Amino acid sequence: MMEEHLRAAFLTLGWLTAGGYGVAVLERWISPASAGVRSARILLQPLASAARLLRAADHLPPHPDGALFRTAPLIAVATVVLAAWVVPFGPATAADTPIGLFYFIVLLGPFVVALANAGWGTNSKYGLVASMRAASHLVAYEVALGFAILGPAMAAESLSLVRIVEAQEHLWFVVWQPLGLGLYLASALFAVYRRPFDTPIAGEIAGGALAEYGGTRLLLFRAALAVLLFLTAAAGAAIYLGGWHGPPVVGPFLPAPVWMLLKSYALVALLLWVGRRTPRFGHDQMLRFSWKIVLPVAFVNLAVTGILILVLDP
């Protein structure tokens, strides 16, 4: 029993490290700063960045709210570690809880708290603006993301991520719910604080919630953000792209975790590419997009999915 727990813990840490590191490499690969000069050193740059931050002296802003400031990065890291617990990277690699999907969505909420606390804790005006923007992200993604995942839950007749993956053994949900995947990815962009929806940490407010962080604390936040993106993409791969199953026509010629990793990175690359092709939007535009476009389309998708389930029984 203890061995199983330890094995699960190390596997989870391994996935998180590989996932976060891969996201950091992909970010640099897609960045315009690398255009035309991509080389193998991009693979080492996240390590270089981590070493630089570990070596940097810690910094405290003047008159901070010490408790909020110090605990914010820890909350961020704890959130992603707990969320990773239910994301399956292969058979028997995750906790098979009946409410895994619900648990994952709810666990994204404390990340908002981490960013809001970070901004508030710096006791600065840019931090205050950033913390309010972080709160607006919660309003933007929560309902939209919830409706985007209902279709697969209905199709699998379960909220367990493992059951949802198992239900896609012969046909991935994206084949007959393509709109659902689009809605999930749009909502995911709100939830992972990436362009075009990264206003809480935007450069126009000098990094916003992260402006006063440096050294190890900044490293923890950056790592947590990278892992958050990876986990959200991985959850999307599990919900819509068949999880650890290979494509039905191809079959399982790669190990299950490798399929899962490939699909996760594909979605990460897609999200980063979308961020590169769009300008940064204000939080008011994000809210408008979420509530006036994503949510109504999600209702339509839900109705269509329900009808398909009743009529076709795929």
Next chain:
Amino acid sequence: MGGMTGMLRAWVDRLTALERRYFAIDGGSGGALLALLPGVDDRLRPAESPHHADLLLVVEPVTDALLGAILETYRSLARPGQVVVAGVPGAERYGEDASLVRIEDHLPVALRVGGATTPEAVGSTADAVALAIRHERLHRGTAAPAATPEEILIPLRSAAEKEIATEDVVLSVGPVQSVAAGPLRLLLLMDGEQVVRAEVRSGYAVRHIERLSRERSWSEGISLATALDPLAPVSGRLAYLQALESLYGVVAPPRARLLREIALGIERATSHLFWFTRFAELLAYDGLISEARRLAARLATMAAPADVLVPGGWDPDADRRGAGYRIPAGAWEEVRRLTHQVSSDRLFGLRTRGIGVLGADRARQVGASGPVLRASEAAEGDARARALARLEAAAEDLEQAAVLFDRLTDGAERTRWPDSHPPVGAAESRVSGPRGTLTLELESDGGDRPSGIHWARPSAVHLALVPELVPGHTLPDALTAVASLDLSMAEADG
């Protein structure tokens, strides 16, 4: 043990050299350099906050007014960290009496990278900065003296002025900011994220060009005019030379006048592309940044050094690069393609349409000129219209420069210049610079220096529009509106 520690340190140094983050402070001449630098080397990346950076890059000139902000930023720099200074030292360029500061007297500068930051030289300077930074080892640095905080009082709104009982906040943006080329401070009275009122604090890049021009000789005045706007040296120099030639009653030969027009057109086009690169960076629109930066760097190779403009004409020997100034046939077509891409980009429109609207009547009333006026007269006068006006103007300038080049005929490039001082009189010169019409009024009393000089600078005129363009917008839109004015703070402050 000591050997192992040394080896470990060396290994960590080599590893951390793979990615360096810099925080840049532009003293007024770094607009083009800072637009190019992120694309020069993938090991160098800009940081949003000084706490995230291990390098503080200061681009000259550094004035008394800006020193406080630089010291404060250095204190915020992550340790270990370094200070790198780029550009021509202020005292060397403007003289000892220009109220400029030698940064080495106040901070431990690890590296000084020489080289001009004007359009024709910025490419090689950016390469030099990147190369120098890559090889510099970080160390803990020393403490910087505390800066004396600047006290500013901003009146808040009374309860009667507010619709609901909220608390206003004054947000200080700058003097280190990304909306203008050079240091500028905006004091925004905010109700949540809505800007209620804006005040401008400039003067961080003032070099007293007019005062110095009155104190120095006519020939030294040419250098000062060239440095009025470090991002548009040809415009300033041409305005001064034309006014001086008018005082003397000298006319430059036809060939020289055509070459001057070509150089001016290329400078305008280059400046517009560098501005668009910075604008796209502010919008965080990566899809446009790469293309804009590539075009800007390409146009910069065609730019003429301002030294080729001499009293009475043109001196080709002053251009050691020998560019030739022939515009490649595809150059303006590439800019046109970018213009078409931007004009049909709905996402770009979502971020810029209806932002910072300036009506045509108001623009004419305040004396706006250049792309700002063109955008107000020919289109909606918003940030999008100003961006498109600049891109269209860049394409037109390049095409026109090519047409002028084809019209070049052999002939003299310089008129004989009188040995005496200019006769008593006054002259006015107008030049269409990148930011608008640059006007110079020059007076002579027959002496060895001007008796009167006055620059009407378009950036100063457009800067005065900020308090009326910004209120009513959210913070990101307010910053977009200011950035769309293409302010060169060195030119605005003079």
